[in-house]
Amino acid sequence: MSILYIVLPLAVVLAVIAVSAFCWAVRRGQFDDLDSPAWRMLDDDDTTRG
Amino acid sequence: MPATLDPTRADPASCPAPTADTVCAHCGLPVPRGLIEPGADQQFCCNGCRTVHRLIRDNGLASFYNLRDHAAASVKPAQVTGRRYDEFADPKFVDLYCRDAPNGLKTVDFVLEGVHCAACLWLIERLPRIAAGVIEARLALGASTARITWDPAAVTLPQIARTLDSLGYPPHPLRDRAGQDVRTREDRRYMILTAIAGACAGNAMLLAFALYAGMFGGIEEEFRQLFRWVSVFIGVVSLAVPGRVFFRGAWAAIRARTPNLDLPIALALGAGGVAGVVNVAVGRGEIYFDSLTVLVFLLLIGRWVQHRQQRRAADAVELLFSLTPSCARRVEPDGQVRETPIEAIEEGDVVEVRPGDAAPADGRVVEGASCVRQSLLTGESRPVEVGPGEPLFAGTINLQSVLRVRVSRTGRDTRVGRLMQLVEQGARDKAPIVRLTDRIGGWFVMTVIAFATVTFAAWATRGVGLAVDHAVALLIVACPCALGMTTPLAMAIAIGRAARRDILIKGGDVLERLARPGVIVLDKTGTITAGRTRLVHWFGDASLQTTVAAVERGCSHHIARACVEAFEDAWNHDPVEADAVAAHPEGGVSATVGGRRIKIGSPRWVEASEGAAPWLDDARKVCDDESLTLVLVAVDGAVQAGMAFGDAIRDDAADAVARLRRDGWEVTVLSGDDPALTAAAAARVGIDPAQSRGAQTPEDKLGRINAMTRDGGHVVMVGDGVNDAAALAAASVGIAVHGGAEASLAAADVYLDQPGLMPIVDLVETARRAMRLIRRNLAVSLAYNALAVGLAAAGLITPLAAAILMPLSSFTLLAMTLGAPSPETRHVDPLHRPAPGRGARGHRG
Known part of the structure; x- marks a missing residue:
């Protein structure tokens, strides 16, 4: 069972990675506007991004 | 008796329903008969729609219409103002609202009028194709705000603004971009804290499962300690990072010497955390990190939800500010x-x-x-x-x-500016209230500490270690976490429901203050009345209405405008033209319509030449009683009809006052208008004229509100004007009504984005429901706590029992809060909805 010494810290590290990914997304403003992007992805003709 | 006329409700017989096959090619609304162009393959309801339609077609963006049909959104006629927006190029404007972007570009945030659905999003984000030099346009649909990035070398801001305007989205600069940014940062901070708390809670739970399994099935001491150490690590992170919110709140309460609900929560978290760390370090005793981390997570969710709802209301008010002309x-x-x-x-x-x-x-x-x-x-x-x-x-x-x-x-030196300084004084004078849950928080701490001391003393004879364990267990399970979580949720739900009915509430404690009846002080002009001249009564021959509209269309007098507004629908469906319109400064206007000689004007001017009509005495009496202005209509030398104009009492005012009184509120009137007029208006909505005061200056109003609150009274002020703003800020709750001044909007706690006084009844009802729910939650929560404290004092609480009991109480209360019956939606007359372009904006519902 000594594998626990590796697996347990690994689980914690995974959790830290997940939380940091979420924080990164929040800081980039990905959760600020929850309505528009859902529609924006349906626009398929041209792109307006510069 | 005169027929009371509501200009918004045209008589169905006099204006035939438009046929279903003629709808506007842009907005899809019926085209008035008078505007149908024979032979044209596309019909438009107004010039605005026609212009927008052409612009969209010419730029090859016609798929806007397909998209819009899919989105099935409610539509309204395009509002093209045709303004030049020259002020957007002023250096002062650029200073205030524009920011530099990389590569020599600039950005600005606009609030757009007329945004209603996904097709608008599509069209606005195609702005670079319509206006060369615009690099990017990003619209936030919920808030109707667009961030435009443009190249100042290629295009000017007024040009961009004119393009947006001609598409039917008049732009306004977003006034408080800094405030918006602050709120966004706050939102993000809450989200990150909640995420960390959630991750900690989930992992602490997993470890706890292993430990509980070990407790029953046996576990090697080595691994038990490993699990406990990792639990401590996770638990400390949870308490130190997201849990800091509660410790800070508790510290603030201690410093201010006013109790709050954070105090017992911080006590439980602190005691549990310290005991847990010590117990793991010495290798014995219980740890409670599974319960504590879940606690932090659930509490933060409650707060985050409330914060979000309040932010939505604050944003909506902010958007209204941006729409006032600058x-x-x-x-x-x-x-x-x-x-x-x-x-x-x-x-x-x-x-x-x-x-x-x-x-x-x-x-x-x-x-x-x-x-x-x-x-x-x-x-x-x-x-x-x-x-x-x-x-x-x-x-x-x-x-x-x-x-x-x-x-x-200019600015702060103007009369309005000086009144605004009075508002600051009003806000300073406002009596603070201690919220119900905060009062209970203080009481909780005392009781729990007393119980913990008794428990410790009782068990101390059996060993100090055991006594500490039981006392700590009691501190943790007695934490009012369920209450701490569901109170903000109940507030958030109430604020959200109110926002769906266009009642914007800026803070949760407003609900608490409105739940208990007290005194409601109403302003007269603009609150009980509509605050503008409109047609109140029509006397005589009703078939003359289109004729009157035709004559008055060419005039700029404010009575003429009220006429046109009242009869516009009737005129659109049966347009007639007036010839030889001539305004007479002595008091009227004359014209010929269909060969008949028409005179419209003051009684003295019309009657001087045209003789009297039988209903005239009645009409004079009505106008005297209600202090209205009488205007007569003469046709070919005989007086045929009369109109009474004035600042009419709102249709729902008497009804709303009656319902508030039935609920136990005392209703009074405080107005800046003439005392006699004020008393008359009060009497007409069912308020004792002795309870009304006229000729009140803004200072008088503030003074009276202050006097009433000082006597321990509970005063709700309802008003619309700058002259009410200071009183609104000083009252226990200030309510600004639809159409009011910006100053009153800023000073009030609640804004009614729908005309009329009925929303106040709605608001009070919502507040009562929310507080009833909170009190019921409180009772259930106390019952759980009594049970838990009893078990803990008896030494029966193990970490497992705590881990079951605490979430169980939280989920019971959660179910009670979310499952509370929602009040049936009151029927809202569509004719009384705010004008197109307002109301639907700013708050999704």
Whole structure:
């Protein structure tokens, strides 16, 4: 069972990675506007991004 | 008896329903019969729609219409203002609202009118294809705000603004971009804290499962300690990072010596955390990190939800601010009129004030004569005549013809500006209240500490270690976490439900103050009444209405405008033309319609030549009683009809007052208008005239509200004007009604984005429901706590029991809060909805 010494810290590290990914997304403003992007992805003709 | 006429409700017989096959090619609304063009393959309901339609087609963006049909959104006619937006190029404007972006580009945030669905999103984000030089346009659909990035070398901001305007989305600069940014940062912080708390709670739970399994099935001591150490690590992170919110709140409560609910929560978290760390370090005893981390997570979710709802209301109010005009028309030395930001207006400038506009600064009229409405400033309901040399105050609205004004005072020095300083005083005077849950928090801490001491003392004879364990267990399970979580949720739900009915509530404690009846003080002009001249009664031959509209269409007098507004629908469906329209300064207008000679004007002027009608005495009496202005209509020499104009009482005012009184509220009136008029208006909505006070200055109003709250009273002030703003800020709850001044909006705790007083009844009902729910939650939560404290004192609480009992109580309360019956939606008359372009914006519902 000594594998626990590796697996347990690994689980914690995974959790830290997940939380940091979420924080990164929040800081980039990905959760600020929850309505528009859902529609924006349906626009398929041209792109307006510069 | 006169037939009471509501201009918004046209008689169905007099205006035939439009046929279903003629709908506007742009907005899809029925085209009035008078505007149908025979032979054209596309029909439009107004010129705005026609222009927008052509622009969209010419730019190859016609798929807008397909998209819009899929989105099945409610539509409204395009509102194209045709303004020039010159002030957007003013250096002052650029300073205030524009920011530099990389590569020499610039960005600005606009609030757009008329945004309603996903097709608008599509169209606005295609702006770079329509206006060369625009690099990017990003629209946030929920907030109707667009961030535009453009190349100043290729295009100017007024050009961009004109393009947006011609698409039917008049742009306004987002006033408080800094405030918006602060709220966004706050939102993000809450989200991150909640995420960390959630991750900690989940992992602590997993470890706890292993430990509980080990407790029953056996576990090697080595691994038990490993699990416990990792639990401590996770638990400490959870308490130190997201849990800091509660410790900080508790610390603030101690420093301010006012209890709050954070205090017992922080006590439980602190005691549990310290005991857990010590127990793991010494290798014995219980740890409670599974319960503590879940606790932090659930509490934060509750707070985050409440924060989000309040933010939504604050944003909606902010958007309304941005929509109030921020430009003035300055007359340049060369005689040209230029649009300039209000901030750039200086003493000595000459500004032009057009009909319908508000004066941007205090000054004296140098050219023109007109009628102005001062009701927002003074509460006077009757328009005031102004001519050259007479003073004009910022915020008064020009009703009739163009005025030129030499500015004498601007900004904070104007009369409005000085009233705003009074508002700050009102806000300082406001009596603080201790919220129900906070009062309970203080009581909780005392009781729990007492119980813990007793428990410790009782068990101390059996060993200090055991006694500490039991006392700590008691501190943890007695934490009012379920209450701490569901109270903000209940508030958030109530605020959200209110927002769906266009009632914007800025803070949760408003609900608590409104749940208990007290005194409601109503302003008269603009609150009990609509605050503008409109047709109240029609006497005589109703078939003359379209004729009257035809004659008055060509006039700029404010009574003429009220006529046109009242009969516009009837005229659109049966358009007639008036010839030889001539205004007579003695008091009327004459014209020929269909060969008949028409005279419309004051009784003295019309009757002088045309003789009397049998209902005239009745009409005079009604107008005297209600202090209305009588206007007569004569056809071919005989008086055939009469109209009474005035500031009419809102349709729902009497009903709303009656319902509030039935609920136990005392309703009084405080107005800046003439005492006799105030008393008459009070009597008509069912308030004892002795309870009304007229001729109140803004200072008087503030003083009276202060006196009432000082006596321990619980005072709700309802108003619309700048003159009410200080009183709104000082009252226990200030409610600003629809159409009010910006100042009242800023000072009030609640804004009704729907005309009428009925929303107040709704609001009080919502508040009562929310508080009933909170009190019921409180009872259940106390029952759980009593049970838990009993078990803990008896030494029966193990970490497992705590881990089951605490979430169980939280989920019971959660189910009670979310499952609480929602009040049936009150029927809202679609005709009484706010004008298109308002209301639907800013708050999704």
